[in-house]
Amino acid sequence: ILNVEQSPQSLHVQEGDSTNFTCSFPSSNFYALHWYRWETAKSPEALFVMTLNGDEKKKGRISATLNTKEGYSYLYIKGSQPEDSATYLCAPGSGNTGKLIFGQGTTLQVKP
Amino acid sequence: EAQVTQNPRYLITVTGKKLTVTCSQNMNHEYMSWYRQDPGLGLRQIYYSMNVEVTDKGDVPEGYKVSRKEKRNFPLILESPSPNQTSLYFCASSQDSDYGYTFGSGTRLTVV
Numbered sequence: 433i434l435n436v437e438q439s440p441q442s443l444h445v446q447e448g449d450s451t452n453f454t455c456s457f458p459s460s461n462f463y464a465l466h467w468y469r470w471e472t473a474k475s476p477e478a479l480f481v482m483t484l485n486g487d488e489k490k491k492g493r494i495s496a497t498l499n500t501k502e503g504y505s506y507l508y509i510k511g512s513q514p515e516d517s518a519t520y521l522c523a524p525g526s527g528n529t530g531k532l533i534f535g536q537g538t539t540l541q542v543k544p
Numbered sequence: 545e546a547q548v549t550q551n552p553r554y555l556i557t558v559t560g561k562k563l564t565v566t567c568s569q570n571m572n573h574e575y576m577s578w579y580r581q582d583p584g585l586g587l588r589q590i591y592y593s594m595n596v597e598v599t600d601k602g603d604v605p606e607g608y609k610v611s612r613k614e615k616r617n618f619p620l621i622l623e624s625p626s627p628n629q630t631s632l633y634f635c636a637s638s639q640d641s642d643y644g645y646t647f648g649s650g651t652r653l654t655v656v
Binding site: 458463464466468474477478479480481483521523525527528529530531532533534535536537 | 571575576577579585586587588589592593594600602603634636638640641642643644645646647649650
């Protein structure tokens with residue numbers, strides 16, 4: 433079983449602050465790294481899927497980078513807004529099988 | 545509208561009474577998966593499927609069965625539910641392993 437670590441576990445920031453989270457995973461048998469955003473009382477929503485070392489993806493104020501050799505990914509949020517408040521989950525996939533292991537998530541609270 | 549539909553949304557049942565949670569997607573996705581979410585444990589994969597008649601165990605398959613007879617449907621079967629299967633269940637589908645998953649709205653199951 434892959435051991436997926438996300439840090440920090442939770443984060444409280446002020447509106448306008450930029451922030452970043454880390455996802456660490458074993459680099460062996462890596463295939464793809466997923467990031468999801470999960471708002472309270474809703475379902476997880478896909479943000480990014482990255483497969484290549486050095487890959488970088490961006491969606492509005494949110495971006496992510498991937499280092500498959502050392503087994504980590506960073507998620508950045510620039511100028512956090514209250515609507516960014518959610519739990520952010522990462523999930524590495526092993527092989528192109530659809531098997532995903534989710535981390536425990538980083539819960540972000542953005543205060544107005 | 546592209547979506548993953550789970551039914552029922554809420555279910556209270558008694559120990560040992562067989563039940564099925566249905567999952568259907570209208571996006572012609574190859575990959576489908578079931579997860580359970582428990583406080584402090586995050587999202588854990590129960591079963592996943594890469595195509596019709598192709599399924600495999602996730603990390604917590606004990607006490608569950610699945611079938612994938614048609615591409616659009618992926619029901620989760622609890623033959624003899626027990627209280628430790630009380631949880632929030634999510635079904636999800638994806639075009640393939642390079643794409644993010646679309647999640648259903650969730651099924652909250654209570655076994656008494």
